[in-house]
Amino acid sequence: MIITRFAPSPTGHLHIGGARTALFNWLLARGQGGQFVLRVEDTDAQRSKEEHTQAILAAMSWLGLDWDGEPVYQSARFELHRQHIQKLLADGRAYWCHCRPEDIEAKRQEALKAGGKPRYDGHCRELGLGPAPGGVIRFKSPPTQTVSWPDLIKGPISVDSEELDDLVLLKSDGNPTYNLAVVVDDLTMGVTHIIRGDDHVNNTPRQILLYQALGANLPQFGHVPMILGQDKARLSKRHGATSVMAYKEMGYLPQALNNYLARLGWSHGDQEIFSLQEMVELFSLKRVGKSASVFNPEKLNWLNAHYIKQTSTEELGRLVWPYLAAQNLTCPNPGYLAQAMATVRERGKTLVELAEKAAFYFQALPPLNPKDALKLLTSTGLAYLAEVGQELRRAFPQTHEALDELLKNLASAHNVKMGQIAQPLRLALTGQTASPGLFDILNILGPERVNQRVQAALAFKPNQAEADRA
RNA sequence: GUCCCCAUCGUCUAGCCUGGUCCAGGACACCGGACUUUCACUUCGGCAACAGGGGUUCAAAUCCCCUUGGGGACGCCA
Numbered sequence: 001m002i003i004t005r006f007a008p009s010p011t012g013h014l015h016i017g018g019a020r021t022a023l024f025n026w027l028l029a030r031g032q033g034g035q036f037v038l039r040v041e042d043t044d045a046q047r048s049k050e051e052h053t054q055a056i057l058a059a060m061s062w063l064g065l066d067w068d069g070e071p072v073y074q075s076a077r078f079e080l081h082r083q084h085i086q087k088l089l090a091d092g093r094a095y096w097c098h099c100r101p102e103d104i105e106a107k108r109q110e111a112l113k114a115g116g117k118p119r120y121d122g123h124c125r126e127l128g129l130g131p132a133p134g135g136v137i138r139f140k141s142p143p144t145q146t147v148s149w150p151d152l153i154k155g156p157i158s159v160d161s162e163e164l165d166d167l168v169l170l171k172s173d174g175n176p177t178y179n180l181a182v183v184v185d186d187l188t189m190g191v192t193h194i195i196r197g198d199d200h201v202n203n204t205p206r207q208i209l210l211y212q213a214l215g216a217n218l219p220q221f222g223h224v225p226m227i228l229g230q231d232k233a234r235l236s237k238r239h240g241a242t243s244v245m246a247y248k249e250m251g252y253l254p255q256a257l258n259n260y261l262a263r264l265g266w267s268h269g270d271q272e273i274f275s276l277q278e279m280v281e282l283f284s285l286k287r288v289g290k291s292a293s294v295f296n297p298e299k300l301n302w303l304n305a306h307y308i309k310q311t312s313t314e315e316l317g318r319l320v321w322p323y324l325a326a327q328n329l330t331c332p333n334p335g336y337l338a339q340a341m342a343t344v345r346e347r348g349k350t351l352v353e354l355a356e357k358a359a360f361y362f363q364a365l366p367p368l369n370p371k372d373a374l375k376l377l378t379s380t381g382l383a384y385l386a387e388v389g390q391e392l393r394r395a396f397p398q399t400h401e402a403l404d405e406l407l408k409n410l411a412s413a414h415n416v417k418m419g420q421i422a423q424p425l426r427l428a429l430t431g432q433t434a435s436p437g438l439f440d441i442l443n444i445l446g447p448e449r450v451n452q453r454v455q456a457a458l459a460f461k462p463n464q465a466e467a468d469r470a
Numbered sequence: 471g472u473c474c475c476c477a478u479c480g481u482c483u484a485g486c487c488u489g490g491u492c493c494a495g496g497a498c499a500c501c502g503g504a505c506u507u508u509c510a511c512u513u514c515g516g517c518a519a520c521a522g523g524g525g526u527u528c529a530a531a532u533c534c535c536c537u538u539g540g541g542g543a544c545g546c547c548a
Contacts (some may be wrong), residue, residue, distance in 0.1 A: 009548045044547060101546070108544090117472045118544060136546055154475065163473055163544090171546040178548045201474060202543040225476080225541085232540065260482095263497090267483055270496040289483080291476050292541055299482065299498045309511085346511045357509090407507065422507035434509035 002034035002192045006060075006067070007182070009041040010052035013243040014059035016295065017197060017227045017235060020261040024224055025195045026065045027262070027283035037189060038067040042075045043181050059244040063254050064276060072189065074181050081176035084184045084214060085137055085169050093213040094169055096131060097124040097138045119165035137170035139180075139210065147205040152195070152222030152285045159205040167206055179203060183210045186219060195222045195285070198292070222285050225265055225292045235295055251323070251351030253311070256304035264293050273306065301349040308354070309345060313338040316345060316354065323355035329362035336361070339444045343436035357435075361444060365456050366431030376424045376433070377460045384410070385424040389454035396447045400439040407438075428457030 004025040008018055029036035038060070042048035057071065088094035099120075108118035125140060141164050148158030169180040176184070182203075186194060201223050211218050229239030241247060247257055255276070262279050263272065266288045274282070308316065317337035324331070331337050340361040341354070348354040360366040368377075377385070387410060397403035411418045427433055429441050429450060442450055 007548090011548075041548060047547075105545090112471065112544090115471050119472095134546095151475095157474070159474065165544090168546050173546075175546090177546070182548085197542095198475075199542060200548090203548095205474090223475085228541080230481085234541075263482065265482090270484065272482090272497055289476095293483090294481060296481050296498070302498055305511095344510095347509065404507085411507090418507045420507090426508060430508095432509085436509080438507065 002029060002032050003037060003190050004029040004034060004193045004195060005037045005039055005186070005189070005191050006065075007039040007041050007185075007196070008056050009044065009047075010049055010056060011044065011047040012052060013245060014056045015235075015242045016244065016247075016261070017242075018056075019059070019063060019244050019257070020227065020264065021195065021197055021224055022060060022065055023063070023258060023261055024266070024283075024285070024288070025193075026067075027279055028193060028195065028285065029068075030280045031283050034192075035068040036065075037069060037191070038071040039185060039189070040071055040073045040075075041178065041181070042073060043175060043178055045075070045175070048075070055245065059248075062248055063244065063258055072185070074185060077181070077185060078175055080188065081181050081184050082170070082174075085176065085180060088139065088169065088213055089137060091213070093140050094137050095125060095127075095140055095166075096129040096135050097166075097168075098129055098132055098135045099123050100134075117163065119163075120167075122166055125166060134172050136168045136172050138166040139169050139206075139213070141166050141209060142213075147208050149204065149208060149218065149221055151201075152193070152220055153225075153288050154201075154223055154290050157201065157204075161205070161209065164206055164209065179206055180210065183207050183214070187211065187214065187216050191219055193220045193222065195224060198223050198226045222288075224288060225290060227264065228292050228294045230294060230296075232292075232294060239295070240297070251353065251355075252300065252304050253307045253319075253351075256300065256307045259307075260300045260303050264295070265289050273303075305349040308348065308351070311345075313341040313345065316341040316351075320351050320354045320358065323352055324359065324362055327355075327359065329359065331362055336444065343440045343444070347436065360430040360432070360435070361441075363431075365453060366429075368427060368431050368457065368460065369433070372427055372433045373457075373460055376427050377457065381420075381424045382458060382460065384414070384416075384421050385428060385454060386458055388421060388425050389451065389458065392442075392447070392450060392454070396450075397439065397442065400437075403439045403442060424457070425454070428454050 006022040006025050008014065014022075026036050028034070040053050042053070053071070060067070085094060104120060107121055112118045120138070124138070129135070141161060143161075145161045146158050147161050148156060151157050167179055168177050170176055204221055204223070208218060227235045229235045235242060241250065244257070248254075258276055258279070259274050262274060262283070266283065268274070268282050268287060311319070314334070317334065317340075320341065321331070321337060340358045344354050344357040347357050388406075391406050391410070395402075397406055407418050407421050410421045414420070422438060423433060426435055426438060429435075429445065435441065445453070
């Protein structure tokens with residue numbers, strides 16, 4: 001059985017790149033009936049925060065990426081890590097190093113200046129030193145050999161061990177380093193497939209050497225390409241929102257984000273739309289591309305719009321309501337909300353947009369857009385509106401055709417286009433010139449609200465407004 | 471600087487492994503048309519790419535090499 005893992009460090013929120021890595025691991029495990037485990041890489045006590053862990057778990061849950069068992073905290077396994085370090089020490093595969101950080105840094109700078117790679121020079125390697133305050137334990141890299149592995153995504157990769165220096169395994173504070181902890185944990189947790197970000201490619205040969213020194217079999221490695229911003233630089237805050245929860249707040253659906261993230265790098269022929277279940281069935285690392293990809297919010301919008309259209313009006317109501325409630329709006333009843341959603345569902349790309357477009361249904365009197373009011377509620381516009389209001393009071397249209405006829409009759413009576421009649425009414429009812437279909441609005445608002453809004457708009461004083469503007 | 475990786479429309483990608491069916495397909499975005507009382511939706515059509523140069527071959531987007539470009543890594547961070 002395969003075991004995959006997602007191993008975030010709780011030093012921040014779950015970002016887009018991490019979410020995709022998590023998704024790929026999850027898809028791989030679920031697709032093959034394996035396990036997907038979560039490991040919190042909190043070896044850095046300074047930067048790790050429990051609140052970040054909780055935020056990451058919340059984001060995972062929102063995306064629907066469930067993990068098997070309880071999350072494993074790396075910090076709870078330090079003893080295990082130290083045992084493995086002791087073993088390496090005993091086997092002569094590691095040694096104590098007393099070099100001062102400043103000296104090492106100086107040597108790095110020198111090496112860099114000389115055009116070389118800034119790596120540790122192995123000063124303490126053969127000194128046979130013992131424990132000392134401020135000392136660290138380093139891995140004794142084996143002599144020249146080529147380290148290579150068949151990367152599940154990138155294909156064969158090989159590195160000359162000459163390039164690798166003696167990395168620190170135990171820090172001077174007595175805690176293990178990332179590279180040691182990862183290897184020990186993946187090993188002891190039985191992880192079979194390590195799917196992680198591209199930025200770890202350089203760690204892999206070091207870790208392979210550690211596996212070998214520990215006498216362990218190698219897991220499979222796969223490195224997923226980075227996600228870039230529009231300028232092709234690594235995706236970061238300056239490109240806009242990067243955290244998964246920020247997308248939730250902006251009104252994106254988890255299905256949309258999952259679908260988008262999956263298609264960013266992975267493909268299955270020409271198919272664009274995938275449910276999570278479908279992805280589970282179809283996902284394969286072989287179909288993941290090797291090159292980095294640019295994050296494209298437009299396409300995410302398109303997918304989000306697609307999934308919004310797929311969502312029932314009742315469900316949409318539940319999802320959109322928080323945004324409406326935040327504006328202190330009230331809702332007559334759940335049915336009203338669902339009806340409103342039905343009319344805006346195809347007009348917005350995010351839940352936030354839906355809330356904006358549906359707000360007028362819930363406002364006591366939607367504020368008239370000043371520019372549009374000035375343009376439409378002229379003396380003739382108001383005259384038309386008064387007439388429409390009268391007609392509506394006399395016979396409130398029960399069908400789309402009835403409204404159509406009402407508007408048509410008025411238009412031809414005054415020898416104007418339908419828009420001349422319809423737009424002032426639209427403005428009166430919604431405060432805007434762009435809105436759902438008039439009949440739907442009429443039908444949902446009902447005669448009473450419609451009459452209120454028309455009367456309120458009729459009170460608009462074009463001349464006064466002109467004066468105010470001047 | 472050194473090492474590793476990558477390279478098809480503006481973007482995500484199919485095709486590349488197993489050369490010919492590709493004057494390169496799909497999607498997003500963009501531009502037109504249709505629909506229409508607004509805005510959308512939908513629909514029809516359009517624009518748009520094999521980074522450059524050498525090979526190999528009857529034939530290369532597909533294989534090889536170089537150049538260029540991009541990304542990543544080089545921590546007692548993860």
